[in-house]
Amino acid sequence: MRRRKFLAATVALTLGLAACSDPSASTPAGDSAVTWPDAGTKLDGVKLTIWAAQNSNTVPKKVIADFQQATGATVQVVTIPDPYEQGIQTKVATGDKPDLAFWQPTASMLTAINARANLQPLTGAPWLSKLDPKLRDMTGLLDQTRYAALVTSPAVEGVYYNKEVFAANGVTATPKNFDDMVKLARTLKGKGVTPFYEMAGDRWSTQWWVQVQLADAAKDGLWEKVNTKKETFSSPVVLDAIKKYKSLIDEGLFNSDIKTAKFEDQGKALLDGKAAMVVQVNSFFGQLQASADTATLDKKIGFFPISPSGNVGTFIPDQSNALVAFKTGDAKREAAARQLLSFWMGTGYKDFIADRSTVSLQPAVPNPPGVPKALVDVHASLAGSVGSMQAQAVANPDLYINLADMINGTMSPEKVASTTQKQFEQLAKAAGAPGF
Incomplete structure (x- = not known):
């Protein structure tokens, strides 16, 4: 099944890129042709569809309700099963497109969805001047064209921890680097505490453990070296991180049900104090917010970034952070999709972040009351x-x-590295990356 999903994603990418050989298919509407309707323009009878993942399908609830009331449009959110990205790539390759979708706004994933052929350019979006300048161009761009709208703070890979578990076991300061964190984990295990909780049943968070170990290497240009074949996933720097992850699991520093545990289990375990720490991204905290109020979260949950050398976070804008608008061939719906984004980040923005109790991306719009401290700390680590x-x-x-x-015991660390490298080369070649 895993191999079929990978091939489906590769086929989707290849089909999308093939469309680029046709100039009419690859040429966007033109930067100068992008127009932005007034956010309050009436849209009676217009129906829009937004694709979302399991961890993002509730994000737009408030803004959709407000937009529908203001414009008369109807907006439906459709949840695409995990693995979300592969599912969307396969659907798009067959011509099935929504009006908008949550999508990871990185260059690699905009390439994977073949943004130039499939997505509307968001050039001249009216809210861009309102964004924090440090975030404005951090993500959402491909070949200098903007295709994704950032709606929440870009995700950061780091460590969420239970403050009460730390305090009950005499931990008065958070770890200062990765090895310090492992040392603390061993101490906690010796006291009968489950140090780390992982959700290999849902799989997608497993990579954070490897990537936080690569933060220093990334700062020194690791991924550019991988892009230019100077390093591979089988190089010691990456393979050693994979081996370290496995060794910590083998040591018993994780939950005993690691093979089957899922996303919702992970959040509950940390909130209930059944585990001390979780390596995760912002969408995990959204799950915690759905289960507890801000006072409880401030009392129980903290966050610290982590890397081999210190407290350095790894930013990974994910699909819950941004939306893209598709070219559907229906000019009225395409304009309405842009209007929804404009409303979201304009008229509806203050109410949106208040509903989500999340950090503001616009300096002129203050954080709403009740934003948990951990979420503020995550945002602060972006810098x-x-x-x-x-x-x-x-x-x-x-x-x-x-x-x-x-x-689950079906791959060795070496096989993980070599298989990932092979997949990387196939995808890079399909994307037309130089040297592949």
């Missing part, structure tokens, strides 16, 4: 963070699936 594989590599292979297979 000193480094790019993830997804943000800096030319292709995004199935590292997480291969790592899950390792956890």
